[in-house]
Amino acid sequence: MASRAATGVLSPGGCGTLPPHAPPLAPAVASSRAPAPASSSRAIGAVYSAFLIGPVAPSLTSQPCAVPSYPSSHQQRRPCAPAAASHAPGPCSSSCSTSTPGGGAPSGKPRIWTAGRRRNLTTAAAASSSFSAPGRPGGAANSDDEDSPNWGPGGSGSGSGSGSDGEGGRLDGSSSSPVVLTTQDEDTISSIITGLSAGSVSIIRLSGTEAVPIALKAFRPGGRFRIGWSPASHRVYYGTAVDGDENVLDEVLLLVMLSPRSYTAEDVVEFHCHGGGVCAARVQRALIEAGARPAKPGEFTLRAFLNGRLDLAQAESVSELVGARTAAAADSALAGLRGGVGSAVSDMRRQCLDLLAELEARLDFDEDLPPIDVPALKSQIEAIQAGIEKALRTARAGSLLRRGLQVAIVGRPNVGKSSLLNAWTNSDRAIVTEIAGTTRDVLEAQLSVGGVPVTLLDTAGIRDSTDVVERIGVERSQAAAAAADVVIMVVDSAEGWTDADTEIYRSLWGDGPGSSGCRVRGPALLVANKDDLRAAGPASGGATASTDEHAPLPLPVLARETFSATVRTSASQRKGLESLDAALLDLAGAPQLAASGGVSWAVNERQAEALVRSHEALMRLSESVAADLPLDFWTIDLRSALLALGEVSGDEVAEEVLDNVFSRFCIGK
Numbered sequence: 001m002a003s004r005a006a007t008g009v010l011s012p013g014g015c016g017t018l019p020p021h022a023p024p025l026a027p028a029v030a031s032s033r034a035p036a037p038a039s040s041s042r043a044i045g046a047v048y049s050a051f052l053i054g055p056v057a058p059s060l061t062s063q064p065c066a067v068p069s070y071p072s073s074h075q076q077r078r079p080c081a082p083a084a085a086s087h088a089p090g091p092c093s094s095s096c097s098t099s100t101p102g103g104g105a106p107s108g109k110p111r112i113w114t115a116g117r118r119r120n121l122t123t124a125a126a127a128s129s130s131f132s133a134p135g136r137p138g139g140a141a142n143s144d145d146e147d148s149p150n151w152g153p154g155g156s157g158s159g160s161g162s163g164s165d166g167e168g169g170r171l172d173g174s175s176s177s178p179v180v181l182t183t184q185d186e187d188t189i190s191s192i193i194t195g196l197s198a199g200s201v202s203i204i205r206l207s208g209t210e211a212v213p214i215a216l217k218a219f220r221p222g223g224r225f226r227i228g229w230s231p232a233s234h235r236v237y238y239g240t241a242v243d244g245d246e247n248v249l250d251e252v253l254l255l256v257m258l259s260p261r262s263y264t265a266e267d268v269v270e271f272h273c274h275g276g277g278v279c280a281a282r283v284q285r286a287l288i289e290a291g292a293r294p295a296k297p298g299e300f301t302l303r304a305f306l307n308g309r310l311d312l313a314q315a316e317s318v319s320e321l322v323g324a325r326t327a328a329a330a331d332s333a334l335a336g337l338r339g340g341v342g343s344a345v346s347d348m349r350r351q352c353l354d355l356l357a358e359l360e361a362r363l364d365f366d367e368d369l370p371p372i373d374v375p376a377l378k379s380q381i382e383a384i385q386a387g388i389e390k391a392l393r394t395a396r397a398g399s400l401l402r403r404g405l406q407v408a409i410v411g412r413p414n415v416g417k418s419s420l421l422n423a424w425t426n427s428d429r430a431i432v433t434e435i436a437g438t439t440r441d442v443l444e445a446q447l448s449v450g451g452v453p454v455t456l457l458d459t460a461g462i463r464d465s466t467d468v469v470e471r472i473g474v475e476r477s478q479a480a481a482a483a484a485d486v487v488i489m490v491v492d493s494a495e496g497w498t499d500a501d502t503e504i505y506r507s508l509w510g511d512g513p514g515s516s517g518c519r520v521r522g523p524a525l526l527v528a529n530k531d532d533l534r535a536a537g538p539a540s541g542g543a544t545a546s547t548d549e550h551a552p553l554p555l556p557v558l559a560r561e562t563f564s565a566t567v568r569t570s571a572s573q574r575k576g577l578e579s580l581d582a583a584l585l586d587l588a589g590a591p592q593l594a595a596s597g598g599v600s601w602a603v604n605e606r607q608a609e610a611l612v613r614s615h616e617a618l619m620r621l622s623e624s625v626a627a628d629l630p631l632d633f634w635t636i637d638l639r640s641a642l643l644a645l646g647e648v649s650g651d652e653v654a655e656e657v658l659d660n661v662f663s664r665f666c667i668g669k
């Protein structure tokens with residue numbers, strides 16, 4: 001018998017891919033969208049939803065840690081040079097913290113200047129206003145901004161700087177002043193950054209201007225380092241960790257990384273303790289007593305972002321990398337961390353800025369400049385849109401890799417559901433016996449299918465039963481099928497489709513997908529298991545002897561449109577599993593994942609939503625151009641497109657978005 005069973009699609013009209021039930025878009029991303037023309041809005045909406053898979057059960061999504069609330073009182077600091085590579089408190093510390101933001105910029109035009117680059121932070125009100133454009137410093141206020149290509153689309157980076165409108169948007173009169181976002185305070189933060197489970201090493205990280213002095217209060221160097229010793233950057237020192245009473249807490253290694261050459265771009269010191277949690281907890285307590293503050297979830301990465309060490313897309317990739325469940329997901333996150341999303345988006349931003357410079361120059365010096373080359377402008381807009389669409393096409397793969405799929409295996413008792421789970425996951429996770437009704441509860445197992453993290457749910461066989469426990473199990477099976485992203489219905493290949501299968505079908509799909517009695521929301525596969533018995537013929541329990549692994553499984557008319565594919569398997573002989581992999585990936589719309597073993601960077605939902613808004617704004621711009629509306633209208637749409645692109649990288653971002661992004665991090669990240 002051939003080892004691969006058929007995966008022929010029995011129902012050409014059936015659902016070949018996951019339905020476009022796109023998840024609700026991140027509510028925290030304040031929309032700056034003016035109502036798009038219905039046609040263009042629908043068009044890109046459809047494009048977007050086609051890139052995404054539906055929501056999955058909470059158990060599949062990465063578990064958020066305690067949600068922090070970042071103080072909105074981000075201190076404002078004057079521009080100053082990156083801290084020198086010294087463990088003395090950086091030059092920006094206290095002296096800058098109360099200074100006029102922007103180093104002379106007028107009040108109301110606060111700005112960010114940290115070791116890396118400025119971050120423009122739009123307020124919620126500004127971000128949500130129609131036609132909101134980032135506050136473009138106008139006139140003299142713009143004069144000190146030459147080194148800030150990220151200072152809003154109308155900034156000197158664009159080369160325009162008309163200064164005629166003062167605070168941004170021309171037609172709506174809205175002022176979307178960026179507010180300062182810097183490292184939120186001068187606190188030095190500390191956290192255990194490794195897990196608390198058993199391991200040989202636990203690491204505690206300190207970050208902030210006082211990291212070194214605080215660390216030295218709790219560290220006693222061994223060997224020749226004694227009086228007057230101070231650590232050098234990027235060196236490791238052996239010694240002991242002590243509390244305030246000089247009690248030795250652990251033997252440790254101290255790693256010093258001075259600003260700006262550290263993860264946060266601040267002074268960072270790490271204590272490498274013995275693993276297991278107790279030592280690390282004691283050292284962490286000593287560091288808090290010595291003056292550090294416990295870090296909030298994601299606060300190290302937030303500081304890295306605020307200090308220009310990472311863009312927002314890279315910061316999100318850190319979280320995705322840590323939470324990756326498959327190698328392909330890790331590869332994708334790593335590609336994002338290495339700047340994949342950010343560099344694609346900054347290319348588009350640059351093109352938008354160039355266009356905006358052209359347009360604004362015409363607004364201010366119309367008589368002196370040649371007329372706009374409209375065909376060239378249109379093709380530039382199309383090129384940017386094409387870039388956005390390309391990025392959006394990665395959203396589906398990204399969503400699959402991040403969220404994975406929850407797959408429920410349902411069917412009659414004894415058809416081999418548990419055996420299939422065991423064979424597919426190469427484990428003995430589920431109890432298998434020849435007694436019908438062995439499985440009583442829903443059982444989970446994880447596997448990677450072509451890089452997609454899959455949670456398999458083995459369920460109790462569905463049948464009428466007087467047994468109370470079994471009845472509850474059946475209800476749970478039906479609930480699991482209803483909530484799953486994909487349902488695999490297992491039938492006995494030797495017996496074929498039976499009346500009992502029809503009953504189960506009706507209990508889950510009613511009169512078919514979309515009918516009023518249908519409880520299943522996701523697409524479905526049919527697995528004909530025990531194909532070894534069918535092939536062996538009647539003597540082995542099969543109705544017919546057939547070695548044709550592609551032989552179709554006759555189905556009642558009712559069920560023909562339901563299953564995207566039928567796969568014949570033999571769980572006991574571990575056959576047909578590759579076909580099952582392929583059918584599942586096909587269903588999820590990710591054959592390329594299986595082929596390549598992974599994808600490069602992929603945008604996440606927050607980024608996709610911002611990209612869609614940018615695309616919509618560019619569509620409106622095209623329409624304004626086509627309708628020959630005044631130039632002012634063009635710039636408004638272009639600014640909206642820029643603002644949305646800036647949200648992806650974090651160059652223009654509402655504080656709420658940051659809260660939302662970093663609240664998903666775990667403590668210590």
Ligand SMILES: Nc1nc2c(ncn2[C@@H]2O[C@H](COP(=O)(O)OP(=O)(O)OP(=O)(O)O)[C@@H](O)[C@H]2O)c(=O)[nH]1
Pocket residue numbers: 412413414415416417418419420431432433434435436437438439440459460461462529530531532533569570571572573
């Ligand atoms: N010949 C053959 N036997 C199989 C195959 N898969 C499962 N079996 C046998 O079928 C019996 C039932 O298998 P299970 O995996 O427990 O079936 P189940 O669908 O989980 O049953 P319930 O838990 O009762 O719903 C066991 O004796 C298995 O060894 C197969 O592919 N070929």
Ligand SMILES: [Mg+2]
Pocket residue numbers: 417418419430431438439458459460461
């Ligand atoms: Mg079972």
